[in-house]
Amino acid sequence: MGLIHEIDYGTKASSNTKLVSLSIDGQTVSVPEGTSVMRAAMELGTQIPKLCATDMLDSFGSCRLCLVEIEGRAGTPASCTTPVAQGMVVHTQNAKLAKLRRGVMELYISDHPLDCLTCSANGNCELQDMAGAVGLREVRYGDEGANHLDSVADTSNPYFQFDPAKCIVCSRCVRACEEVQGTFALTIAGSGFGSKVSAGMDEAFFESECVSCGACVQACPTATLMEKSVIEMGQPEHSEVTTCAYCGVGCAFKAEMRGEEVVRMVPYKDGKANHGHSCIKGRFAWGYATHKDRITKPMIRAKITDPWREVSWEEAIAYTAAEFKRIQAKYGTDSIGGITSSRCTNEETYLIQKLVRAGFGNNNVDTCARVCHSPTGYGLKNTYGTSAGTQDFDSVDHADVILIIGANPTDGHPVFASRMKKRLREGAKLIVADPRRIDIIRTPHVEAQIHLPLQPGTNVAVVNALAHVIVTEGLVDEAFVRERCDMAEFVDWAEFIAQDRHSPETIEGLCGVPAKLIREAARLYATGGNGAIYYGLGVTEHSQGSTTVIAIANLAMATGNIGRPGVGVNPLRGQNNVQGACDMGSFPHEFTGYRHVSDEATRELFENTWGVALRGDPGLRIPNMIDAAMAGSFMGLYIQGEDIVQSDPDTKHMTAGLRAMECVVVQDLFLNESASFAHVFLPGSSFLEKDGTFTNAERRIQRVRKVMAPKNGYGDWEVTQLLANEMGMDMHYQHPSEIMDEIAAVTPTFADVSFAALDRLGSIQWPCNAQAPEGTPVMHIDHFVRGKGRFIVTDYVATDERTGARFPLLLTTGRILSQYNVGAQTRRTENVAWHEEDLLELHPHDAENRGIKDGDWVKLASRAGETTLRARITDRMALGVVYTTFHHPETQANVITTEFSDWATNCPEYKVTAVQISPSNGPTEWQVSYQKLSDDARRITAPAAE
Amino acid sequence: MSPDRHVYMANQIGKFFAHQREDIAVDEIADHIRSFWERRMLADIYAHLDKGGAGLDPRVILALRKLRAGTAVAP
Numbered sequence A: 001m002g003l004i005h006e007i008d009y010g011t012k013a014s015s016n017t018k019l020v021s022l023s024i025d026g027q028t029v030s031v032p033e034g035t036s037v038m039r040a041a042m043e044l045g046t047q048i049p050k051l052c053a054t055d056m057l058d059s060f061g062s063c064r065l066c067l068v069e070i071e072g073r074a075g076t077p078a079s080c081t082t083p084v085a086q087g088m089v090v091h092t093q094n095a096k097l098a099k100l101r102r103g104v105m106e107l108y109i110s111d112h113p114l115d116c117l118t119c120s121a122n123g124n125c126e127l128q129d130m131a132g133a134v135g136l137r138e139v140r141y142g143d144e145g146a147n148h149l150d151s152v153a154d155t156s157n158p159y160f161q162f163d164p165a166k167c168i169v170c171s172r173c174v175r176a177c178e179e180v181q182g183t184f185a186l187t188i189a190g191s192g193f194g195s196k197v198s199a200g201m202d203e204a205f206f207e208s209e210c211v212s213c214g215a216c217v218q219a220c221p222t223a224t225l226m227e228k229s230v231i232e233m234g235q236p237e238h239s240e241v242t243t244c245a246y247c248g249v250g251c252a253f254k255a256e257m258r259g260e261e262v263v264r265m266v267p268y269k270d271g272k273a274n275h276g277h278s279c280i281k282g283r284f285a286w287g288y289a290t291h292k293d294r295i296t297k298p299m300i301r302a303k304i305t306d307p308w309r310e311v312s313w314e315e316a317i318a319y320t321a322a323e324f325k326r327i328q329a330k331y332g333t334d335s336i337g338g339i340t341s342s343r344c345t346n347e348e349t350y351l352i353q354k355l356v357r358a359g360f361g362n363n364n365v366d367t368c369a370r371v372c373h374s375p376t377g378y379g380l381k382n383t384y385g386t387s388a389g390t391q392d393f394d395s396v397d398h399a400d401v402i403l404i405i406g407a408n409p410t411d412g413h414p415v416f417a418s419r420m421k422k423r424l425r426e427g428a429k430l431i432v433a434d435p436r437r438i439d440i441i442r443t444p445h446v447e448a449q450i451h452l453p454l455q456p457g458t459n460v461a462v463v464n465a466l467a468h469v470i471v472t473e474g475l476v477d478e479a480f481v482r483e484r485c486d487m488a489e490f491v492d493w494a495e496f497i498a499q500d501r502h503s504p505e506t507i508e509g510l511c512g513v514p515a516k517l518i519r520e521a522a523r524l525y526a527t528g529g530n531g532a533i534y535y536g537l538g539v540t541e542h543s544q545g546s547t548t549v550i551a552i553a554n555l556a557m558a559t560g561n562i563g564r565p566g567v568g569v570n571p572l573r574g575q576n577n578v579q580g581a582c583d584m585g586s587f588p589h590e591f592t593g594y595r596h597v598s599d600e601a602t603r604e605l606f607e608n609t610w611g612v613a614l615r616g617d618p619g620l621r622i623p624n625m626i627d628a629a630m631a632g633s634f635m636g637l638y639i640q641g642e643d644i645v646q647s648d649p650d651t652k653h654m655t656a657g658l659r660a661m662e663c664v665v666v667q668d669l670f671l672n673e674s675a676s677f678a679h680v681f682l683p684g685s686s687f688l689e690k691d692g693t694f695t696n697a698e699r700r701i702q703r704v705r706k707v708m709a710p711k712n713g714y715g716d717w718e719v720t721q722l723l724a725n726e727m728g729m730d731m732h733y734q735h736p737s738e739i740m741d742e743i744a745a746v747t748p749t750f751a752d753v754s755f756a757a758l759d760r761l762g763s764i765q766w767p768c769n770a771q772a773p774e775g776t777p778v779m780h781i782d783h784f785v786r787g788k789g790r791f792i793v794t795d796y797v798a799t800d801e802r803t804g805a806r807f808p809l810l811l812t813t814g815r816i817l818s819q820y821n822v823g824a825q826t827r828r829t830e831n832v833a834w835h836e837e838d839l840l841e842l843h844p845h846d847a848e849n850r851g852i853k854d855g856d857w858v859k860l861a862s863r864a865g866e867t868t869l870r871a872r873i874t875d876r877m878a879l880g881v882v883y884t885t886f887h888h889p890e891t892q893a894n895v896i897t898t899e900f901s902d903w904a905t906n907c908p909e910y911k912v913t914a915v916q917i918s919p920s921n922g923p924t925e926w927q928v929s930y931q932k933l934s935d936d937a938r939r940i941t942a943p944a945a946e
Numbered sequence B: 001m002s003p004d005r006h007v008y009m010a011n012q013i014g015k016f017f018a019h020q021r022e023d024i025a026v027d028e029i030a031d032h033i034r035s036f037w038e039r040r041m042l043a044d045i046y047a048h049l050d051k052g053g054a055g056l057d058p059r060v061i062l063a064l065r066k067l068r069a070g071t072a073v074a075p
């Protein structure tokens, strides 16, 4: 196994379908019209020397190294900027070109340190390669003239450094930041000899607008921009393609290794979700996998007040199985259950639900999608027939109007946000419905046409009002509706939505958005060409989360924005494998592929495959498990890779429920907050340590590949298998690929999925079966999965969470770019440099009324609990609305959130909590006692001396 | 388990179907509860129903009765 070298074609591929033939150095080649001469040559395997060109970027033509001769044309044009033409005859190599190129190289090298042997890029430097390729043998200009050799390196970014002495001012970094990332943090300052790369207004990288995506580092052909890990460890010697384990974008990376150590993660150009781009998390924040806090030995304790005791795997598994059996004997079959993880692989998730259904003998299995996108599953299944987004990410390239509702892509889904920003720079229009003025509303060269700053909790009212305008102003795509949707249901819905009570003017006071803006937004979405809706947890995490998803689905159907590239309803999924966890039957009422447990035929299929009788009644969802624990009938829980104490709402209720249980088993990399309430800790393995698959937000199944042995001894799937066998099951998978084969055999939408197919195709978007052997990028093309699209009436019901005299403000929560959810991973990386603590954002007036200054400690209280954190005053918050993140356990933002939840799925209402804020000078009682508990709960007794 | 919580949840479901004709709404509510509620939750709400069903919306009561009697039609 060696390093995977991706070919650099120098310029981007042309999507033109017309082919053009030309001759290059006597060989004939046919390429799409619009291809550059440089790329056409590379198609033949002829590498024309180049420095400023790379195929991730538009060609620029500045270095003059790629000169060629073209018969019948004067001079020596740059091959990177010259498009092919029919019948063209090109010469890439002759004495004249060689001399010109050597001259160019000589100038570059004369201002470049000649320390190749000790340079971090040694062996992987394009400048070095080009010097070799052009046959540079001497440099006639000495280094005594003016040069940049003693410039000082900028090491302010924790992950990469900028050493201007090595810069050749090719501007690849500047262009990568603009074209690929869309941040525009870099410029070439000055001109001529004085020109140099500069971050922001001549700031250090860390202080600038830079978001540390790494695109510039990847684009740099020299050691100027270089990962610090390479500087420390040296160049990697082998690599494997794998998938990021952070967010639902699902970026593909090359894990570049030395032995079993990761040297760097480099985004993979062939990755269909990211096309060679990345964000700070996947690119740089992988150090947690070897962090000193990681627990690698199993531990048990009889009571949660005892210190942990390290034990062997055999003892831990035997203890767990004995406890689960004891509990079932005492409290009944239904007294235990499991929680699958959206961070783990499909194969691991599948095994847990199999263990619960077939081994525990009940359906008490749930997953963290309960608290994020369960309403998406419910809403899209009932309207369209399938619980998933309708498009692939590439679809955004064809969108004309982008409507973002309750999502913050530049922080939550950064790589996709870069794609979106690119499309917006090309001229697509943007509508954003969000209580905050999120970054994408105004970023360099992007400005939203319309921002609807709605009050939290009024999504349904606003989406209904958009639909009202579309129906009453005659903007419905009648042909689409007539052909594709159930007409009777449409007529009912249209009559409902046309009622005056849904008009923008009626709801204006309620949602706080001027009626005129809503009307303009509706007209733009309905008539602006391809309309694509992207939404996130700002839609789902409400009492009416499922209703809003349905309302969005109605809107897309009414305007015919379904079933082709550029349109659709696109949930931006939070976690790397939250789509997969849902697909794999993690919900208590569904088998894999979203089939209800009461469906006889499906159940029979599983019974035959697994060889046991299965239950046809739904099991408990996470909040129901906690309620049942408090009532004394649910006593044992197996939690894989989730931290329900920190991530789920109403922490006090959650911890009381866990305390009531007799055996809580936590399988994780770290002693997370939930582990404080556990009796068994089973060490988990990181995504670098196992094989498997993740499924991203576009239903794309991608491989996760093992690059190092599990530090804890087992992949997570192996741990589940050990437990299953100890519980009396007969589970003997040798490799995760065998689990995927079983998934395919029992799941019609996965019928043709296998590790072999994934290796062959790179990735697959389900459904993948006989009708779609290579998968399905866009769904519902000719007809909806359920047959006719179903309009469902969506009445606005105000949440019972109301502001009042005691709690006059509304709190909404979210996350930021550099941290990830409960922060268990990102807090254990250098990413903390960007976000050391959770802050409370509030509007200047709300702050002034309470005598709060920027940076002050404030007490945040709701009827559920209170915590303290520091205030950040910003006018991007609407008046009366405050915001915080939930990345840090010291803050415990979820002490504040309440038990209210979505009517259909119990997805918690994180986005609306009535709160009050007051100045404070220290942590709350809860924080103090929680800190003590959490310190005590992490005590580990030293193993007895041998 | 807390009847208050289950009453609240059942009524929330009822509200989503509030605009429907009563017979359809009752079947929809029953079907939703059948699809998603675990047997302990059902037992709890039925026990509450037997005690008069205080706080439950009328359509929810009808739906629960139908569900329990096995006469709810899947919509």
Ligand code: SF4
Pocket: A173, A176, A177, A181, A183, A184, A185, A186, A209, A210, A211, A212, A213, A214, A215, A216, A217
């Ligand atoms: S790391 Fe990304 S954001 Fe920062 S300067 Fe480089 S390309 Fe721009």
Ligand code: SF4
Pocket: A166, A167, A168, A169, A170, A171, A172, A173, A174, A197, A219, A220, A221, A222, A224, A225
């Ligand atoms: S930093 Fe690298 S990519 Fe940027 S101009 Fe210098 S050599 Fe080129």
Ligand code: SF4
Pocket: A244, A245, A246, A247, A248, A249, A250, A251, A274, A278, A279, A280, A281, A282, A283, A413, A414, A415, A416
């Ligand atoms: S965008 Fe998401 S998947 Fe891609 S690198 Fe960042 S965290 Fe990973």
Ligand code: FES
Pocket: A049, A050, A051, A052, A053, A060, A061, A062, A063, A064, A065, A066, A078, A079, A080, A081
């Ligand atoms: S590679 Fe063509 S001009 Fe630089």
